[in-house]
Amino acid sequence: MINNFQNLIEVAQNQNKMKLAVAAAQEHEVLTSVCNAYNLGIVDPILTGNRVQINKIADEYKLDISNFRIIDTDTLEKAAYEAVKLVSIGEADFVMKGILDTSTLLKAVLNKECGLRSGNLLSHVMVYKVENYNKFLVLTDGGMNIEPTLYEKVDILKNSIEVVRKLGYKTIKVACLAAKEKVSSKMKSTVDAASIKQLSIEGEFGEDVIVEGPIALDLAISKEAAEIKNFESEVSGDADIILVPAIEVGNGIGKAMTLFANAQQGGLIMGAKAPVVMVSRSDTHEAKLNSIALGSVVANKNNR
Amino acid sequence: MINNFQNLIEVAQNQNKMKLAVAAAQEHEVLTSVCNAYNLGIVDPILTGNRVQINKIADEYKLDISNFRIIDTDTLEKAAYEAVKLVSIGEADFVMKGILDTSTLLKAVLNKECGLRSGNLLSHVMVYKVENYNKFLVLTDGGMNIEPTLYEKVDILKNSIEVVRKLGYKTIKVACLAAKEKVSSKMKSTVDAASIKQLSIEGEFGEDVIVEGPIALDLAISKEAAEIKNFESEVSGDADIILVPAIEVGNGIGKAMTLFANAQQGGLIMGAKAPVVMVSRSDTHEAKLNSIALGSVVANKNNR
Structure with missing residues (x-):
């Protein structure tokens, strides 16, 4: 029974490493949180989005993304679509919202052909x-x-x-x-x-x-x-x-x-076939990491 | 500008002493909080309710209520009516709920003849x-x-x-x-x-x-x-x-x-001609005192 976020992160580190598809990763805070999670051994990220911008931000903020697969997309809709598709076809375990509107990502999640519709309410x-x-x-x-x-x-x-x-x-x-x-x-x-x-x-x-x-x-x-x-x-x-x-x-x-009360927090959107990580700009780095770790533990089919 | 409860209590102590009508005071916690407020010099209480029970509780818990006026009533409805009437005719400045249902007290507050109706929503x-x-x-x-x-x-x-x-x-x-x-x-x-x-x-x-x-x-x-x-x-x-x-x-x-977050608290019902103090059994002694002090400061027509 996981009772706190330190414990959650340890569990995420020690389980099968989950693959995280990041939709529209071309943003500093998003990339940083994904790199943090990768460096802690919590996830293997696959990034979708504008490859040039992603690399530029990684350079600028000295983020090592050399081990990340990048799927280059020219629109935010396509970035969302590709990230969701990775989960749908089993190449990723869960998905995270990058720098795009929630509605754009959820539209891809609910796409009838390659989305993550489960019939449940999100x-x-x-x-x-x-x-x-x-x-x-x-x-x-x-x-x-x-x-x-x-x-x-x-x-x-x-x-x-x-x-x-x-x-x-x-x-x-x-x-x-x-x-x-x-x-x-x-x-x-x-x-x-x-x-x-x-x-x-x-x-x-x-x-x-x-x-x-x-x-x-x-x-x-x-x-x-x-x-x-x-x-x-x-x-x-x-x-x-x-x-x-x-x-x-x-x-x-x-x-x-x-x-x-200085609560620590992490959150997910549930109800699709895989959890969706949706961090807010105002979330602390800690909260972003907590959300990714939570997504990782929930996405793991071997858990429970 | 009063910024915290310590300050609020000091202001209540140093202003004109307000008269508090307590409706159905025959309960240990109610009597204790009223005595505390009296001993701190915040209010002069007038009690309504069952005089025998009130005196019995005061004896049992060694509460000195010898300086309190008591209006003996044989039903809770009458206790509410008398307490509200005291405010209505100017003999008390505000009212507090004792051991009776909120609806009983509010019925008296909203009584057309001798209540505290102001036309505003409570x-x-x-x-x-x-x-x-x-x-x-x-x-x-x-x-x-x-x-x-x-x-x-x-x-x-x-x-x-x-x-x-x-x-x-x-x-x-x-x-x-x-x-x-x-x-x-x-x-x-x-x-x-x-x-x-x-x-x-x-x-x-x-x-x-x-x-x-x-x-x-x-x-x-x-x-x-x-x-x-x-x-x-x-x-x-x-x-x-x-x-x-x-x-x-x-x-x-x-x-x-x-x-x-261990907040301190105090509360009132507003919208009648005078504030109504309504403490809950689960309120701490501190919260009860805060509510009485708040009622006292709000009831004071010389404030503002």
Whole structure:
């Protein structure tokens, strides 16, 4: 069971080395993070994009990319297409967004012929580690699905469960977040949370998953808060996954953890046949490396 | 300008002593927090509720309530009614919820004859202090209005602005939260945020208020994040108020601050003719005192 990012990186270093296809790699920060991951032995990168620009940036920033295969493409669309195709035909294990729009990459991922369509909803899975929580906390979906329906929430949860399973968790505890624990017809988050809990009881997510909801964040992660409020649940104080009702909730909680509690983080888009690494310009180098390592561990079919 | 809770308590101690009407005071934690506030010279309490029970609890926990006026009532409804009436007729300055349902107290607050109806929407205003933010951060509404309309958000914002003005802020910077900065018709939070910004430009909130939105939490409170993303605004990195689009957002961010970043907190319900203090059983003694001190400073008509 992987409990922190140092551990995650070690696992990524010691497993079969995954091949990472980088879509439109002609950007300094992207190339640097890929080189860092390569130098740590986490991935073998294959770059798509403008070869001249890639080489120029590597020269300028003294990045050694001599061992990387480069597929020269003249448009961002083609860079996305080629990177995704590498995974589709089995020459790469997962894909990473370089300097192109998310929509361009996702269009390639969802391409019917050579994309990575699995029939599942794509969703954003963020993994956080804060000092005073003794394991990872997975938050979903704070980056992609705006206001998911109940059925979409089920898919979002399944995607995040896949990540947590790959991290080696035997029992996975899920908190379906709301602002309180009582179901109220005026509060969709509480109704959906109760439905997902019921689906879980009926076996929708597998025997290793325990779902609680509706539940507010304090009871999900603090045993003390749960005791004071007399809330009894196997999940309370010990949640692995926080399933949020809307994008602003996940986005806000995640950013609060990063900004106010110096959380370390890494994230993926899940739901395609392979994980998609999508780092933000404002991510630290550490966060970028965490995301690549996470993608690498999740992409490894031998894991679990 | 009051920047932290120690300072807030000092101000509450040094101003005219406010009279606090406590509705249904027959509970140990409630009585203790009121006694603490009294002993610090923050409030003069008037208790409503079951006199026998109140005295019994005071004896049992050795709380000196000999200087408190007690209005004996035989039902919780009457306790709420009497406490609110004290404020309504000018014998108390603000009201605090004791051991009764929130709905019972609010029913009394909204009573047409002797309540505290002001015509404004009632909303929850939480004040947080985290170590790495150099002033208060006000979050609203994470406790009362579930999914406010644009017009309700305007009222919610006005209520929180009143609190911040009473804290002595000359310029008040507001971040209308969303998950990103671009307006998208698919994302109501971004559309409403842009509308509230426009209303602010047209003078809706007064000249001392600057509104930015849509804006995500990182850009609202971190200048570095705003710089990396080339987002220029007087608000970014310096927000005083975070206006959230739905209850789960405020609830989640607030709890993340408290649980992961050890935030200190205090909160009020605003929008009535006087602030309403509503502490939770799971609040620390410190948080309860903070809320009473905040109510006291906000209730003081001589402030601002």
